[in-house]
């Protein structure tokens with residue numbers, strides 16, 4: 001098969017990390033009961049409880065869209081609303097699934113300068129209307145790290161959750177790249193979730209190095225009532241559940257979840273440092289996790305494309321580079337080298 005040179009267009013271009021693969025293989029022995037009634041699923045759920053230091057309810061879904069949508073649906077009635085950032089994945093990239101699975105709970109979007117929700121933005125949206133004609137605010141969702149690679153600090157999450165408690169709102173965290181946030185903050189997973197007031201977390205496995213799968217963790221166990229039926233109805237109950245669950249055992253018990261994230265973050269940081277030294281090229285957002293958004297004159301981005309680099313520009317026109325668990329340091333060096341060449345050529349022409 002022809003080898004496709006490594007790209008940084010998406011962390012989903014990467015394959016499966018060895019720890020997830022080995023755990024999948026280990027689970028591929030003989031017969032076990034179906035639909036999650038098996039030792040692998042129990043052990044994966046326990047690995048989450050150990051990692052987070054709390055007896056949470058754990059569920060497994062195939063992807064992030066389903067995990068987010070079903071989690072939010074569990075927090076709301078159809079006449080409720082969910083506060084999110086205008087750049088949140090639930091708003092921009094889930095094809096209306098949160099509204100669909102909640103039977104109509106409306107997303108209320110806040111536009112903030114950097115795409116992060118703030119206590120004030122939450123308060124403004126939550127208190128703007130309280131009449132019978134407007135969907136009643138019931139939940140808040142934050143993405144950690146955000147779609148543009150920003151990390152909420154522990155204090156920022158606590159400040160948001162405090163407003164949530166005051167106003168009777170539940171707090172959901174879209175953690176498609178949750179591990180990268182833990183690595184960036186060098187904190188325990190508990191510090192930025194239940195200890196900071198988060199009720200439900202969707203912990204991304206796919207972008208962290210698994211083939212497929214996200215875990216939904218209810219720290220507030222009451223909110224998980226009947227959640228298994230919700231998953232089944234949505235087509236998210238894996239019949240051979242052990243293969244959705246086992247990779248998590250490999251990820252969590254070996255520490256690969258964090259090592260993978262640290263490596264990805266370090267690669268992003270290398271690119272950010274290189275960009276800082278180039279004329280006419282800038283990072284569009286502070287680089288805090290595994291994403292780097294590069295703003296540059298069009299000929300520079302075109303020059304990168306001509307040199308074979310793939311990247312998306314769907315967020316504000318900046319070129320997005322997203323590093324995965326297996327980012328090859330030599331390819332990062334090559335990208336930096338090519339960026340330097342095209343940026344310097346452009347600077348000479350000006």
Ligand SMILES: *Cc1c(COP(=O)(O)O)cnc(C)c1O
Nearest residue numbers: 063064065066089143147174176
């Ligand atoms: C990737 C991603 C998801 C999940 O997307 P799926 O393609 O449905 O797995 C959710 N939230 C954010 C912020 C993401 O980047």
